[in-house]
Amino acid sequence: xSVKVEVIEGGVPHNTIMxxxxxxxxxxxxxxxxxxxxxxxxxxxFGGLAVVTALIWGSHTIKVLCSYGIGTGVPSAGMIAFxxxxxxxxxxxxxxxxxxxxxxxxxxxIGFILGYISNNILNMKIPAMVQALTEMAVVGALTLMGFAxxxxxxxxxxxxxxxxxxxxxxxxxxxxxxxxxxxxIAVAFxxxxxAIQHPFNACLGPGWKQDRMLMLTxxxxxxSMIVAAIMSFALISAGSAIVSLVIAIAGWAYTYNQYxxxxxxxxxxxxxxxxxxxxxxx
Amino acid sequence: xxxxxxxxxxxxxxxILALCWYVSPGMGLMALIGIVVGGVLIGFGTHFVPVGGAPxxxxxxxxxxxxxxxxxxxxxLAGLFxxxxxxxxxxxxxxxxxxxxxxxMMAITCMMVNFxxxxxxxxxxxxxxxxxxxITGDTQAEFKSQGTEGHGLPFVSFVGGVTGxxxxxxxxxxxxxxxxxxxxxxxxxxxxVPPAQxxxxxxAAAGIFAVGLFLVNAVLTAYxxxxxxxxxxxxxxxxxxxxxxxxxxxxxxxxxxxxLIVAI
Numbered sequence: 001x002s003v004k005v006e007v008i009e010g011g012v013p014h015n016t017i018m019x020x021x022x023x024x025x026x027x028x029x030x031x032x033x034x035x036x037x038x039x040x041x042x043x044x045x046f047g048g049l050a051v052v053t054a055l056i057w058g059s060h061t062i063k064v065l066c067s068y069g070i071g072t073g074v075p076s077a078g079m080i081a082f083x084x085x086x087x088x089x090x091x092x093x094x095x096x097x098x099x100x101x102x103x104x105x106x107x108x109x110i111g112f113i114l115g116y117i118s119n120n121i122l123n124m125k126i127p128a129m130v131q132a133l134t135e136m137a138v139v140g141a142l143t144l145m146g147f148a149x150x151x152x153x154x155x156x157x158x159x160x161x162x163x164x165x166x167x168x169x170x171x172x173x174x175x176x177x178x179x180x181x182x183x184x185i186a187v188a189f190x191x192x193x194x195a196i197q198h199p200f201n202a203c204l205g206p207g208w209k210q211d212r213m214l215m216l217t218x219x220x221x222x223x224s225m226i227v228a229a230i231m232s233f234a235l236i237s238a239g240s241a242i243v244s245l246v247i248a249i250a251g252w253a254y255t256y257n258q259y260x261x262x263x264x265x266x267x268x269x270x271x272x273x274x275x276x277x278x279x280x281x282x
Numbered sequence: 283x284x285x286x287x288x289x290x291x292x293x294x295x296x297x298i299l300a301l302c303w304y305v306s307p308g309m310g311l312m313a314l315i316g317i318v319v320g321g322v323l324i325g326f327g328t329h330f331v332p333v334g335g336a337p338x339x340x341x342x343x344x345x346x347x348x349x350x351x352x353x354x355x356x357x358x359l360a361g362l363f364x365x366x367x368x369x370x371x372x373x374x375x376x377x378x379x380x381x382x383x384x385x386x387m388m389a390i391t392c393m394m395v396n397f398x399x400x401x402x403x404x405x406x407x408x409x410x411x412x413x414x415x416x417i418t419g420d421t422q423a424e425f426k427s428q429g430t431e432g433h434g435l436p437f438v439s440f441v442g443g444v445t446g447x448x449x450x451x452x453x454x455x456x457x458x459x460x461x462x463x464x465x466x467x468x469x470x471x472x473x474x475v476p477p478a479q480x481x482x483x484x485x486a487a488a489g490i491f492a493v494g495l496f497l498v499n500a501v502l503t504a505y506x507x508x509x510x511x512x513x514x515x516x517x518x519x520x521x522x523x524x525x526x527x528x529x530x531x532x533x534x535x536x537x538x539x540x541x542l543i544v545a546i
Contacts, residue, residue: 070505070508071335071508071509071510072349072350072351072501072504072505072507072508072509073335073348073349073350073351073352073504075349075351075352076349076350076351076352076500076501076504077501079351079355079497079500079501080351080497080498080501080502082494082497083493083494083495083496083497083498083501084494084498084536085494086490086491086493086494087491087494087495087536087539087540088539090487090490090491090540090543091539091540091542091543094543094546106539110535110536110539113294113531113532113535114498114502114532114535116287116290117291117502117528117531117532118502118505118528120284120286120287120290121284121287121288121290121291121524121527121528121531122502122505122506122524122525122528123283123284123524124505124508157543158473161473161483174479175475175479175480175482175483176482178482178483180483180486180487180490181482181483181486182482182486183486183489185486185490186486186489186490186493189490189493189494
């Protein structure tokens, strides 16, 4: 099965993207900790930027893995990334301020063992398998943590499981209105899983260009961030949620435009099709 | 098959079980054993599902025209919803309900796939891997078009799909129930809130862990099958032993992490 069908030509090497993605994601996640230091929720949007950074790294990892004919479809890679990532992420939230680092370590352990299982027990024998599954578990865990920070303003277990509800002018603490208790984590899970697998699935083929795929990833990431920012209205103050939403919409509009430009650049020819004209009297 | 890796896998499984016994003897270990059984059911059940992939979409191979992970996730999550609805009725009833949910989902999928194949694309159902259907005894070769590996969804694949959906749904529900009972019992003390308050957290955390474990097992099985499989009569079905070991190790590892949340 280990036939490499497509080689990476040109573009930024994978290791550079990996290191930049890892550092960028961790920095953005820790910038959300400014919320605690300044006692506001204004910096929650850094969680969304962490999501976009991690997704860019993850989609390039999927490209590296799926360049070998694994025969199971590209979406399966996104599913295993988040399936293993969510487990590491939830356990890591118990470690307070160290959560992003712990999530990185735990996800790497899970991903490494899953890579060993696939390569040796299941006889896949793909050279990039162990490293790719390790990276993807880390991407899954950090992306979910980014969504958690974006929606709740923090990434600790207590913050993710408790919220407040206003009832008759009184503020009551509730476990139902929270990231985990309200089931928002399931939405975040699939928002990330679809955003990570779609770009390579859409761009693969002989005309694959690295910058076009990564731009599409950023676009998918910002699109997910718009939805997550809307969900964050339920858990953080309206002002902070509006900041996240505006940043998400601006980022999405920019990356979408860029992606269309890159698509036109790579296309052989294109035609601005008009909507079907209304024929009167026919 | 790689004997050394199989032995390493079994040893890893025992080490994880021992670690779990160390941090949480009793409840945690029982939950982990349930999770491993559920994961193995998912891994084994996925082998039954007729997966056609892209060739099936063009009518050139038998099976349902999508990937292993998507089909397993669809059947398993449908089962999980059914089982979660019956969670109050006890372990056996809830697990079987989950299985019925998954089987029903696959039965509907298989039937609609055959509708599309037969009435939409105008092709009969024929297997390319066997000369006669193992269940009905119908011959296949007359119906198979030249240059294809068979097409449509023969009866044995249909039965395989329903069996696979049943096993996957039951496995997913079993994982959910084990985690739910563990969290219901331990989360109030861990978080310091009354048991009634903790229910949403227990349900959501057990649910998302069950989904995560399900996807990990389904994708590992997809790697084992490498692409397409026709059902239980396919030669690739004989690869199931290594998938059992892989699913057991992966479920034990992920389940152990899920138990650590309340154990530390």
